[in-house]
Amino acid sequence: MFTADYIKELDKIKNKYEQSRAALLPILHFVQEKEELITPEAEKNIAEYLGIPVVHIHEVVSFYHLFHQQRIGKCHFSVCQTTACALRGSEEIIAYIEERLKIKPGETTPDGKFSFGLVECLGACEIAPIMQCNKDYVGILDKKKIDELITKNS
Numbered sequence: 674m675f676t677a678d679y680i681k682e683l684d685k686i687k688n689k690y691e692q693s694r695a696a697l698l699p700i701l702h703f704v705q706e707k708e709e710l711i712t713p714e715a716e717k718n719i720a721e722y723l724g725i726p727v728v729h730i731h732e733v734v735s736f737y738h739l740f741h742q743q744r745i746g747k748c749h750f751s752v753c754q755t756t757a758c759a760l761r762g763s764e765e766i767i768a769y770i771e772e773r774l775k776i777k778p779g780e781t782t783p784d785g786k787f788s789f790g791l792v793e794c795l796g797a798c799e800i801a802p803i804m805q806c807n808k809d810y811v812g813i814l815d816k817k818k819i820d821e822l823i824t825k826n827s
Contacts, residue, residue, distance in 0.1 A: 674718060675718050675722065679707075680722070682703065683700055683703070683722060686699045686700050686703060687700070687723075693723050693724065694723060694725055696723070697719075697723065697725075697729075697730070697733060698733070700719060700722075700723070701719070701730075701733065701734065701740055702739075704719065705740060705741065709741075709744060709745075710741045710742060710743060710744055710745070711734045711740050711741065711742055712742070713731075716730040716731050716734060717730075738751055738790065738792045738793075744781065744785075745781060745788040746781045746782060746785055746786050746787040746788035746789075747785065747786050747787075747826070748786060748787050748788075748806060748807060748822070748826035749787075749788045749789065749790070749805075749806070749807055750770060750787070750788070750789035750790075750804050750805070750806055750822075751789070751790055751791075751792045751795070751804055751805040752766060752767055752770065752778075752789060752790070752791055752792065752802075752804040753791075753792055753793070753794060753795045753801070753802065753803050753804060754767070754791045754792070754793070755793055755794045757798035757801040758798070758801040758802040758803060759802075760801070761801040761802045762802050762814070762815075763801070763802040763814075766802050766804070766814045766815075766819065767791070769816050769819055770789055770819060773819065773820070773823060774787050774789070774823070776788070776789065778790050778791045786826065786827065787823070787826065789804075792805075795810065797810055797812055799812075800812025800813050801813070802814045806822055806826075
């Protein structure tokens, strides 16, 4: 269950909306920022707080790639794999990340520094291939940019 202080923070978010359900995405972002992931317990607590079925919370959490149900690395690469990115080399970028970090999509390095996953679209086809490094978009990817990001975040 959420603490009283936690609920005060959630109230600040919820009070910005006419309907409490409309606050779901900002509340999920807040909870993930605080907890680093969205657990089944957090889903239940959010559902109770907003007065909506927990299945609706889970549908949102499992649909959006920005919400994590397991711990990720301090630096998380979300690599786009859709048509524009694939045509511009995302498969090679994915293979290079796997080679450099010694992990597959959905995994985290043993030291917890890096993780990466595949996403369907980041909506920035003009700078394909693209990925998000945490919240930052990095486009027109090549091996040099990947190396720079790994060095910067090591």
